[in-house]
Amino acid sequence: MPAIAETRDAVESLGQSTYKWGFETDIEMDLAPKGLNEDTIRLISRRKEEPEWLLGWRLKAFQAWQAMAEPTWAKVSHPPIDFQDAHYYAAPKKKAGPKSLDEVDPELLRTYEKLGIPLHEQALLAGVELPEGQEARAPIAVDAVFDSVSVVTTFRETLAKAGVIFCPISEAVRDHPELVRRYLGSVVPVSDNFYAALNSAVFTDGSFVYVPRGVRCPMELSTYFRINARNTGQFERTLIVVEDGASVSYLEGCTAPMRDENQLHAAVVELVAMDDASIKYSTVQNWYPGDENGRGGIYNFVTKRGACRGARSKISWTQVETGSAITWKYPSCILQGDGAVGEFYSVAVTNNHQQADTGTKMIHLGRNTRSTIIAKTISAGQSDSTYRGLVRMMPKASGARNFTQCDSLLIGDRCGAHTVPYIESRNMTAKVEHEATTSKISEDQLFYCRQRGLSEEDAVGLIVNGFCKDVLKELPMEFAVEAQKLLQISLEGSVG
């Protein structure tokens, strides 16, 4: 059975109240017909009122995609994806969601409660419909994340005063075409890989951030804040450009499990850092991982790449990945400017039947470039997790250095952890270090904690958080606290 149909069945079997809103698309207005061809792309571009150059760009990507095959090198397996069995454009529309929290899967609500998410926010995350009459306010529902609208207003004013642009990418295409045109696809070219090409052809929205020269962005930017965050869809496109001496910290995702009707997600994130610029990009990903038998769940094929173009520029990726049935993701840094710094801090948790193949690429081009990779992998249940990383020292990267540490923690005896580090050095003065460990949560550790009064779940949470400490400390404060709780919740029922 094609994967998309399987998810639909699995999801529908969860019951009417859980997931229903995602699959009533057939007769809605303003929906592209199923399938992917040039007409679909023209339709998307027309509906979004895009300039000619962008349509041309999309079509070029589509041509490239048609000539490409799905990559098979990752250690993941899934039924074939039928790319023609999907709608590639659906305008934000009235959705048949649950009418109130009473209709939402109690399991989901319990998770929200454990994460300490306030009630009105729970409704939002679970996709609860607003009553008739309040419909007009639906597009700005994300405002409800805050206690009052004024927070959002203040936030917009502060950014504008600093000269920072933070808006949906479709808005940026309209209002800042010269910037988008200059940088879009400059880090991840349209033909970079199968999924990036697909994204380039059909992306519908995403975020655009531009921080002008010398500006330190006055607040952390979060997709949480972004007005249209709810309807970004499955092919998200993010572009962040930070000019000389400027800096930004960007938070993507949310610790609360977002229900999503699209099984296939293929996002592209491009970061550009000029001289002395710095970008910190933090992700917490907790998408639907499928049920405990491995049915359903999001397939997450993401291309994230940052270009440290300027001297002494710095890009730091931090990710906590607990969701999705399949994660295929390698946030990378191209260290072009002399003295540029790339960092990758990652925690990947897999439970039940989840599969994760994730890691990073550090491409050292400039002199004295430095990179650090800390990857923590936790596998439980019957899941499989792979760290795949590439460190490449190019001929001109004199004095470049890399330090890599990959640690795997196994819970139970039916899961797998794999480490696949590629190291290529073409410069005699470059230095590459790699350390790796694999360990298990021992019975001794669990018993010790329980003898001191901790429940088994709390004990696992404590041990896992200890294991991930080096990564969690890189997350912004409030995110870190949520991420700790999330790790524990993701591993519930994984021992004993």
Next chain:
Amino acid sequence: MSNEFVRIAGLCAKISDGGTDKEILRGVDLEIPAGEVHAIMGPNGSGKSTLSYVLAGREDYEVTGGTATFKGQDLLALEPEERAALGLFLAFQAPVELPGVNNANFLRTAVNAVRRARGQDELDAVAFLKAVRKETKHLSMSDDMLKRNVNVGFSGGEKKRNEVLQMRMLAPSFAILDETDSGLDIDALRIVAEGVNSLRAPDFSALVITHHQRLLDYIVPDRIHVMARGRIIHSGGPELAKQLEAQGYARFLAEAA
């Protein structure tokens, strides 16, 4: 109730070792009234540590017979953390390392877990820190040990002190100390013993497992039991320690055989 504090009767337990069952406890009878400190001595492999594990609820051991009650409750029916909440504490012979887990954080999590279970208010960070500082001073421990990861890179003596610190913070009513004296120099031994002695109270009992009479110079027990081949084979007063030190276990083993 005071007569009915810790009561172990006919306790039998086995462990599965590579497919074959090994019987380790073969009918342990032991009563510890409230307010008393008892010691268990005996040759290696006699089942002393197993007894402490079985009482604390380690799952590797299967209880095949007998009973163990504490404050009138069936210990064997409780989860390890429920036994801890009830007041049972085991100072491990080999304290376990928890990499990345901050010692103070671990201790506070544990203290608040048992306080919650006992219906007491949780300690906030300030109250906790105040309480723990008092104890570390008492045990001549540096504050630095609170910042390190649980037992990671601790010397043998530091690990044992850390066990006693946890014991004092968790306020147990029944403490089992499994060879807490091993690896301690004389000063540390005195400090650890003092840590136990100052807990002595009418509603506190302890079971001290040791190989050496030396510890019992500092923690003077009310009763001493000799354990061999999974049973208590002889019991006596504190003077028994000196006798064992001088004569060894041979006499009792011969009598029991």
